[in-house]
């Protein structure tokens with residue numbers, strides 16, 4: 150590699166939702182981090198993620214920035230799975246709802262937060278390749294400059310150059326369905342809502358500025374190029390019998406139900422997160438969310454390894470913890486796509502799924518999984534809190550009331566000893582599993598998961614951030 154070489158501790162390829170969140174986590178931990186991003190700004194062409202789930206909102210709350218998103222979004226009390234509504238309001242969390250917020254707004258707001266932190270962003274250039282050795286990674290950029298870092302993280306989306314260059318396998322399932330997605334004007338007034346015909350599915354609803362948002366099945370599967378207005382018109386005629394006089398598109402784009410997951414999230418000094426590590430259909434609106442969760446799981450671990458406070462093997466727990474979570478998301482999205490089929494046998498299956506989801510326990514489990522509240526990392530046997538998210542309790546301390554999540558703003562581990570200095574007299578209740586015994590003391594990781602539960606409050610009588 151030629152040209153001038155700039156050093157950082159960590160380089161992130163891609164400044165989408167995952168890369169931005171990871172950069173913030175690393176910067177909070179005092180790591181010298183840089184992002185290389187192809188786009189000139191955070192504008193998101195077309196329409197992608199539509200909302201934030203409960204656990205994502207809790208994670209943003211742990212960093213003290215949830216209100217920035219909540220003030221611009223709209224709260225919905227439930228999720229959908231096939232024909233069933235999954236109520237969120239019973240979950241013991243401050244964020245027992247789905248926040249509708251388009252990805253372009255999510256990216257703008259999170260980029261605003263990142264701009265307040267010491268993060269270097271190299272914009273309008275691409276990572277074109279890298280070479281790793283025992284001491285670090287040399288990263289080549291399209292402007293001829295090269296970066297040198299201890300670690301490189303590929304947050305560069307589903308077509309990840311980092312994943313491909315590292316030779317990491319991306320096994321999974323080819324698409325069975327293509328959908329066109331567009332914002333357009335229509336001469337005729339369509340029926341808003343989700344409709345099915347033998348030729349496929351179409352969803353039509355109001356978009357900004359009096360426009361109409363459309364998603365429609367396209368046959369056959371196998372598209373490789375961006376669709377045109379004419380393609381959209383043809384797909385609408387095939388599925389709905391009319392194109393509603395569609396014209397003046399803001400955008401026409403497409404997506405499929407291709408479903409794949411990286412075989413490993415780490416190869417030496419190279420790691421993958423977000424869509425670079427897993428892609429799946431958008432049913433259930435989970436992709437952006439789990440990318441953000443990947444970032445907060447990896448951030449503190451990478452920081453500790455870079456700073457030499459933890460051995461490199463800590464990085465392997467990133468794959469061990471996050472790969473199974475995304476695998477379950479892949480499964481629930483594949484199931485939702487399968488249930489869209491209109492043949493008699495799939496209809497019968499759908500009816501049985503709906504009947505089974507009549508049981509409140511089943512609905513609660515599924516809602517817990519899709520909202521991200523139910524995640525449990527395998528940190529061994531013990532108290533039910535171990536490996537689960539710490540609830541955002543209202544503590545009483547010598548200095549007055551304190552919310553647990555406010556103790557996590559600095560993205561550092563927290564030890565809470567439920568003795569005289571920090572008391573909590575309310576119920577201990579976890580999403581999905583319900584009441585659990587009150588612990589004597591807990592150690593909470595920077596990502597908000599409980600790493601240790603102690604019996605006694607007598608140990609230090611302390612609440613605080615261990616050195």
Ligand SMILES: Cc1cc2nc3c(=O)[nH]c(=O)nc-3n(C[C@H](O)[C@H](O)[C@H](O)COP(=O)(O)OP(=O)(O)OC[C@H]3O[C@@H](n4cnc5c(N)ncnc54)[C@H](O)[C@@H]3O)c2cc1C
Pocket residue numbers: 162163164165166167168185186187188196197198199200252274275276277304305306307309310330404422423424425431433434435436437438439440
């Ligand atoms: C139609 C649709 C609907 C969706 N709906 C939802 C939803 O409702 N909820 C949800 O949670 N998710 C949804 N998703 C998924 C969500 O959009 C993605 O999961 C999310 O964008 C992933 O974020 P990311 O940062 O991992 O990757 P990306 O958003 O793909 O970001 C990758 C970034 O890397 C940059 N980049 C790529 N290669 C390079 C390179 N070589 N050098 C430099 N920069 C590079 C790109 O410019 C981009 O900014 C939807 C997706 C689609 C397509």
